[in-house]
Amino acid sequence: MADVSATHWGFTHVTAKAGRVEATNPFVRDRNPSPLIGGLPEAIHAPTRVLKPAIRKEWLEGDRANRGEGEFIEVDWQTAYDRLERELKTTIAEKGNEGIFAGSYGWGSAGRFHHAATHLKRFLNTIGGFVDQKQTYSFAAGQIICPHVVGDNRILFGGETTEWPAILDNARVIVFFGGINLSNAQIAAGGLGNHATADWLTEAGRRGIEIICVSPVHDSGEQLPPHEWLQICPGTDTALMLALAHEIVRTCRVDHGFLERYCTGYGAFEPYLTGKTDGVRKDADWASGITGIPAGTIRKLAQKLSDNPVFLTASWSLQRQENGEQPLWMLITLAAMLGEIGLPGRGVSFGYGSMGNRGDPRPVISSPGFKSGPNPLGRFIPVARVADMLLDPGGRIHFDGEEITYPDIDIVWWAGGNPFHHHQDLNRLVEAFRQPRTVIVNEIWWTATARHADIVLPATTAFERNDISGSPTDRFTAAMSKQIEPLGQARSEFDIFSGLADRFGTLEGYAEGRDEMGWLEHIY
Numbered sequence: 001m002a003d004v005s006a007t008h009w010g011f012t013h014v015t016a017k018a019g020r021v022e023a024t025n026p027f028v029r030d031r032n033p034s035p036l037i038g039g040l041p042e043a044i045h046a047p048t049r050v051l052k053p054a055i056r057k058e059w060l061e062g063d064r065a066n067r068g069e070g071e072f073i074e075v076d077w078q079t080a081y082d083r084l085e086r087e088l089k090t091t092i093a094e095k096g097n098e099g100i101f102a103g104s105y106g107w108g109s110a111g112r113f114h115h116a117a118t119h120l121k122r123f124l125n126t127i128g129g130f131v132d133q134k135q136t137y138s139f140a141a142g143q144i145i146c147p148h149v150v151g152d153n154r155i156l157f158g159g160e161t162t163e164w165p166a167i168l169d170n171a172r173v174i175v176f177f178g179g180i181n182l183s184n185a186q187i188a189a190g191g192l193g194n195h196a197t198a199d200w201l202t203e204a205g206r207r208g209i210e211i212i213c214v215s216p217v218h219d220s221g222e223q224l225p226p227h228e229w230l231q232i233c234p235g236t237d238t239a240l241m242l243a244l245a246h247e248i249v250r251t252c253r254v255d256h257g258f259l260e261r262y263c264t265g266y267g268a269f270e271p272y273l274t275g276k277t278d279g280v281r282k283d284a285d286w287a288s289g290i291t292g293i294p295a296g297t298i299r300k301l302a303q304k305l306s307d308n309p310v311f312l313t314a315s316w317s318l319q320r321q322e323n324g325e326q327p328l329w330m331l332i333t334l335a336a337m338l339g340e341i342g343l344p345g346r347g348v349s350f351g352y353g354s355m356g357n358r359g360d361p362r363p364v365i366s367s368p369g370f371k372s373g374p375n376p377l378g379r380f381i382p383v384a385r386v387a388d389m390l391l392d393p394g395g396r397i398h399f400d401g402e403e404i405t406y407p408d409i410d411i412v413w414w415a416g417g418n419p420f421h422h423h424q425d426l427n428r429l430v431e432a433f434r435q436p437r438t439v440i441v442n443e444i445w446w447t448a449t450a451r452h453a454d455i456v457l458p459a460t461t462a463f464e465r466n467d468i469s470g471s472p473t474d475r476f477t478a479a480m481s482k483q484i485e486p487l488g489q490a491r492s493e494f495d496i497f498s499g500l501a502d503r504f505g506t507l508e509g510y511a512e513g514r515d516e517m518g519w520l521e522h523i524y
Contacts, residue, residue, distance in 0.1 A: 005462060006110045006191030006469030006478040009034040014463060016483040020045060021463050029476075032195040034186035040463075044487075048445045050458040051488025053080035059438075059454035067434050068452045077489065077499070083455060085503050087438045091410040092128065097377050099410035100124060101390075101436075103133025105383055106417015110191035111467025111480050112368045113519050116416025116442055116459065119493035121372035124413075126506035129377030131407050133386075137422050139316040140383050141324035142350065144400050149332050155349045156328075162311070162349045164200040164359045168207055170345030171311040173304055177237050177331065178315030179215030180353030182223050188356040190367060191469040193476025196360040197352075201225055210308075212301065214240065230301070236291040237318055240298065241330040243287030246273050247302035248337055250283070255339025263336050305338060309346050315353040357473040367470030368477065368523045379407060386419060387432035413440040415459070415493060420448035442493060458490040465492045468520055492516070 004027060005014050011027035024040040026033030054072035063070075091099040102124055104117040124130040135143045142156045154160045167174065185197035204211060205225020213221075214230045214237065221229065232240060248254055249270060259266045275281035284295035284302075291298075304310075312335050318327040328350065335341050335348035352358045381389050382399055385406075389395075393408035412433070423429050433439060433452045441453035450456050464487065467480040486492075494516060501510040514522060 003481050003483065004478050005480045005483065006193075006467075007037065007040065007462065008107060008110050008187050008189060008191060009036045010186070010192045010195060011469075011476065011478055012037050012040065014483050016463070019484050021483055027193060030192070030194045032198045034195065036186065043445075044461050044463060044484075046445060049487055049490075050443050050446055050450065050456055051490065052458060053077055053489065054456045055080070055083065056454045064437065064454070065434055067439060067454070068430060068448075072456065077491075080455065080457065081499060081503060084440065084500060087411060087440075087455075088127070088504075091437070095408060095410050097124075097128040097130055098379055098407045100130040100413065101386075101407070101409045101411065102130040102413040102415075103381070103383070103386070104414050104417055105133050105137065105419070105422075106414075107189050108416030109462045109467065110189070110469050110471075111462050111465075112190060112470045113370045113516070113523055114460075114462070114465055114467050114492050114494060115370060116493045118370050118372045119497050120413060120415040120442070121375070122370075123497040123501055123506075123510055125373050125375050126501060126509040127504050129375045129379075130413075131377065131389075131409065132375060132380040133383045134380045135383045137320070137383055138354070139319060139351070141319040142316065142328050145325035145329050146332075149329055155332075157351060160364075161351075161359055162345060162347070163361045164196075164203075165361060166345035167311050167359065168200070168204055168209065168345070170309055170343065171209060172308040173210045173212065173310045174204065175212045175214065175301075175305070175310065175312050176315070176353055177214045177241075177313065177327065178318045178353055179213045179217065180220060180224070180315070182220040184315075184354050185356045188471045188473050190471030190474070191476075191478065192356050192471060192474050193478070194357075194474070196357050198223065200359065210304070212304075230293055230297065233290070233292045235321055236287075237314070237327045238330050239282070239287045239290040240293060241327065241334050242273060242282040243284045243291075243298050244302045244305060245330075245334050245337055246281065246283045247299055248306055248334075249273060251302070251306065253306040254337050258339035258341075259336060262341070266336075269333065305334075309343070310338065310340055311346055312340075312348045313352045314350050316351050317354065355473065357471070360473060360475070362473065362475045367472050368468050369470070370519065370523060380404075381406065384424065386423065387425065387428045390432035390435045391428075409435070410437045411440065412436045412438075414449060414453075415442035418447050418449045420452065442496065444490070457496055458488060459496070460486045460490045460492045464490065466516055466520060468524060494519070 003014050012024040015023040021041045021044050052074040054074050058070045108116040146153050146156050211227035216234045271277045284298040288295040341347040389406040395406045439453045440455045441450045442457045442459045443450040463483040466482050469478040501507040
């Protein structure tokens with residue numbers, strides 16, 4: 001049998017011959033493998049691979065206004081290291097380490113040791129630190145609001161969440177705000193040995209549990225068991241939740257005992273809900289005009305929630321908007337009003353339609369990982385504020401109860417991510433990327449981000465090095481053996497930054513005397 005390796009789309013049996021990955025077939029124990037696995041050989045050997053270190057010609061001539069245009073000159077690693085060392089030392093001398101931005105948001109590899117951003121940050125921490133990013137594009141607003149409302153983030157992400165067996169044994173109604181898109185369930189950071197979400201949904205249907213999807217789109221409709229689809233106008237879920245809460249108040253179905261014993265703040269919320277504070281009743285008729293869902297349908301849904309054990313969930317997509325904290329906050333409030341929080345398989349949790357295997361039972365042990373270590377500088381920006389920071393050095397914003405001042409960035413270094421894929425307002429990001437003196441990118445392919453860099457370093461794929469996988473939502477881990485030698489002059493981030501750390505005299509702090517296999521044994 002071919003070797004097993006791991007990708008974000010699932011584990012795969014790899015067939016390699018004469019320096020080429022010829023086939024990647026689904027893991028034999030995966031009941032619902034992603035079809036995306038089959039395209040990996042083409043990607044690994046794509047003509048768009050970065051095969052040598054490259055420097056933008058116009059940048060060498062002093063131009064930074066036209067990033068994203070012009071040609072690159074391929075150089076050897078010695079020349080690339082010379083340039084990197086010079087740029088870092090110049091910035092540290094002139095602006096200090098706060099002139100280096102290396103938030104470097106992105107998933108990188110499913111392998112937990114060769115996680116590109118972690119290696120970049122670990123190296124920079126050995127030479128004084130850098131400006132980082134906080135939170136994720138996936139659920140940043142949720143990460144901020146949940147600790148203020150329920151004390152921590154366990155209901156939002158990570159391995160600790162309401163498990164499907166408990167939901168199936170105890171709930172009679174499941175409401176998916178934001179729907180449940182099975183294409184999202186094909187992926188997970190750190191890899192999946194088995195794609196379990198579809199099987200859990202099938203079992204829910206077999207047991208007669210009522211499934212309700214509230215979403216503007218019906219992407220996975222044909223793949224789901226029998227269910228009700230409520231087509232809602234985008235961005236109006238909070239209005240629907242308010243109307244459901246209002247109907248529960250109107251019909252005297254509020255669990256006041258739960259609210260009085262376990263919650264604070266309801267006394268201020270209900271007058272707003274009923275319109276006593278602002279003259280606007282947040283009832284079904286009010287919400288119907290906003291959401292596009294008939295008032296009668298809203299009332300029927302409220303009755304179902306009152307009459308049945310219910311599990312409420314929302315996809316992370318709901319909070320990726322202005323005032324994105326509100327739908328998550330309101331869904332927690334609705335679950336509290338029903339008195340369902342804390343009951344087995346009931347209450348509220350998030351992300352079941354956002355990533356693979358949310359709620360799939362797994363051993364309560366940590367996933368393997370490699371650490372970046374403490375950042376001596378300690379400065380950061382919110383994750384989605386990259387363009388704001390680069391375009392407004394010295395600007396100030398409020399963030400989670402504190403004030404943040406944007407630093408004046410000289411160097412942007414990105415490894416293992418692609419902001420031109422996931423950032424909002426890409427035209428503004430193009431303008432922002434033209435502000436720093438130097439942009440460095442570690443990449444496998446000539447992505448849009450690589451083409452907006454000044455120095456591009458060729459990185460290996462997961463099939464060109466040894467690693468170990470591990471996802472907080474999966475029960476499997478895989479030893480990811482090297483299948484082929486690195487193409488061209490590509491190097492792993494560990495090798496890239498070991499070479500640079502050696503030049504800065506920090507190799508011992510960075511590598512701690514271990515090679516690749518030494519680190520994998522240590523992590524395991």
